[in-house]
């Protein structure tokens with residue numbers, strides 16, 4: 001896997017990101033907010049893993065939460081910072097075992113449209129869970145393996161994690177089985193509250209529907 005390449009491509013795409021997402025009617029941010037809204041209290045602290053330009057955490061900010069973000073793309077961080085709604089933003093690559101986190105305990109950790117760029121997510125979930133308060137919520141998306149159009153995906157060394165190398169742009173993308181994610185949650189003593197596959201957006205270029213799955217777990 002070539003994380004530096006993924007982050008370089010993200011840097012290059014950052015300026016177009018918001019308008020591109022709006023065109024595709026990207027549902028991820030809304031789905032995560034709907035899933036968590038009944039648990040929110042003003043001033044709760046939320047970590048957004050791979051915050052990008054902030055699209056997934058802005059609804060939580062509007063509710064009154066304190067938002068902390070981490071991301072490995074400097075361009076995304078700059079665009080997010082310019083929106084002026086975060087308490088702290090950290091530039092860090094979450095595939096590094098000792099990636100940086102704000103020195104804060106969180107009520108919520110979310111990650112929207114990030115983990116399908118990563119592959120094995122167990123170290124990330126472990127590190128974030130440590131900084132989640134007891135009773136804190138973790139809610140993230142993946143692309144499900146075993147649901148639709150999996151033909152081009154091959155299994156990695158991690159059982160339940162599949163990859164596709166998009167040669168034209170030298171980009172690795174990943175799909176995760178439901179049982180792999182459930183195993184990672186269990187390993188970290190997280191209780192699964194809900195998981196559901198949803199239509200994330202319509203890819204007009206490739207003329208297809210793109211499905212993600214979200215997982216909501218409690219510490």
Ligand SMILES: C[S@@+](CC[C@H](N)C(=O)[O-])C[C@H]1O[C@@H](n2cnc3c(N)ncnc32)[C@H](O)[C@@H]1O
Pocket residue numbers: 003006007010028029049050051052053054055056070071072073076092093094095111112113114117
């Ligand atoms: C598709 S964007 C999603 C952004 C945001 N979460 C949203 O909902 O709009 C994926 C984000 O994950 C970040 N990302 C991907 N791989 C990463 C890594 N290894 N470390 C840190 N951030 C990463 C990218 O820089 C990008 O901002």
